[in-house]
Amino acid sequence: MAKGLNKVMLIGHLGGDPESRNTASGQTVTNFTLATTESFKDATGTWQEKTEWHRIVTWGKLAEICSQYLKKGRQVYVEGRLQTRSWDDQKSGEKKYTTEIVCTDMQMLGSARDQGTGNGGQGGAADTGMSGYDRSPRYTTAPKGTSTGSGDYPQQSSGPMIESEKDDLPF
Amino acid sequence: MAKGLNKVMLIGHLGGDPESRNTASGQTVTNFTLATTESFKDATGTWQEKTEWHRIVTWGKLAEICSQYLKKGRQVYVEGRLQTRSWDDQKSGEKKYTTEIVCTDMQMLGSARDQGTGNGGQGGAADTGMSGYDRSPRYTTAPKGTSTGSGDYPQQSSGPMIESEKDDLPF
Amino acid sequence: MAKGLNKVMLIGHLGGDPESRNTASGQTVTNFTLATTESFKDATGTWQEKTEWHRIVTWGKLAEICSQYLKKGRQVYVEGRLQTRSWDDQKSGEKKYTTEIVCTDMQMLGSARDQGTGNGGQGGAADTGMSGYDRSPRYTTAPKGTSTGSGDYPQQSSGPMIESEKDDLPF
Amino acid sequence: MAKGLNKVMLIGHLGGDPESRNTASGQTVTNFTLATTESFKDATGTWQEKTEWHRIVTWGKLAEICSQYLKKGRQVYVEGRLQTRSWDDQKSGEKKYTTEIVCTDMQMLGSARDQGTGNGGQGGAADTGMSGYDRSPRYTTAPKGTSTGSGDYPQQSSGPMIESEKDDLPF
DNA sequence: TTTT
């Protein structure tokens, strides 16, 4: 008996606007960074803040939604799984590792008008977007075990390692 | 408004026996790797397995328990938060990053006699250990926000970056 | 604005064998109870145990798997969402409420040979079953937001409240 | 080997202002209801919304914070564990059950000015509150296993069942 | 490097 659980849940703010690209097979991939902040008392008893940065990658329909509605500063809930990729860094010749959260569920928190730098000054478009959001369901991609042979799942992980996509690396 | 959620939950098997050390301040730090395995259908519709490896670090009392009771192959539940550390790699002169799960809750799954290579053939010691475990509570360290000025929390994160401990880096 | 997160994650042991039935529409529904145990120090400083009982309901393919492989005493991980149903109790004429976990992901923990009363002494059938399990993926039903108009999702929640199914109420 | 996991994570909006009381032992207890909303396609393919209501109970320091800062309509993240209590209903003579989430972590989401009916029209007080919040840590109570013999933990669960507090029942 |  084996199998496992690999789950990450984050609430934080986007560090920048999401970036999208398309794989050779036509899937959308969207990346963004997310900051989660914790407060804690240090040795002297004063409150300190510590921010942790996370690399989020999302695929397919959810990637399109993230690309369309998320902006720098927006507060979101992200659920997904941990994935560590390795690649050979051209410059140093070293093998490098990146750990990302493959996002399978995302929810916008707070209200549109309350959010960061992104939504301001973009007029009706963002508004239309948000009200579209208001009436839509939770943004979710099917968990691994439920994919029904669509054939695009393996590309979720292998895609980013394809040689020609190297400069799409998320950071 | 800020603050955040940074939570990881894993169920998997230890890739090796845990390794412990003590910080200058006397805290115990225990590291181990955890494999989580997922199955999915590939493009041809056949089932594939994919294993993800996670670096777990745990502190204080929980570190001692992990060191004492966990063995290679043991199935556990791990809860914690993501933390990415950077350091300057001496060999290459490159800055490198490691993402770890700072474990704040751990639970052994299955039964002792059912577990990997570790518990077998080690006689009474492991047994005593397990029955000690059986009567003890869930192994947990206090979350960041609840530390009450004990002064050792910051060492949880800053400890591993102290110069003199560089060769204690978990990988 | 809006939407939400409603997530439950449990690790515990089944209090009895699962019970299955079929809805009018042909869906399988499987119910079981799950015990989660916590230890804590009481006012006198001695360790106490407290067991919480949870009512689990699962639908469709996952219901079939639970029915087939789970037995009294088996340790499992259950993920799902909270759902409170009300019904008019015939005897008392009172309105009553039941809170259940609608299970959308289940994983067996430990090994088959290590588990409760169920698997022992039932010969090859259970064994065949278990090895079938071993090669299959994580048992998951699609989250609400991802159903693609298949038409059977609403029956997950509305089904149990249909008049003709009243005496199928899980407890 | 046993022990278990009993975890609930919710993101939703308060259905009303929190209500607080004090136990005989001087602990603060705060109750509120939380609505989580999900969208799903029904059998006809149209989007439907379903709201689930949750009863939240929180203790001690966290109860004081909830009482002070949360208002009807406010969006929050709640983490806790499921607990089912029973009591004898005086009117009907029936045994009744209530399932609650014993909240051990809470975080306010969105911004103060963006929140429901509660904060509006209350002038500076709410503002002071919120900026206090901005500088404070995550609101958390220690998990069960980490209580260090303070003696008040058992009252978390037994408190609400004390005869004289019956009319404090959360609903 | 784990597990089934």
Place this chain on the structure above:
DNA sequence: TTTT
């Protein structure tokens, strides 16, 4: 009603 489970488990250790």
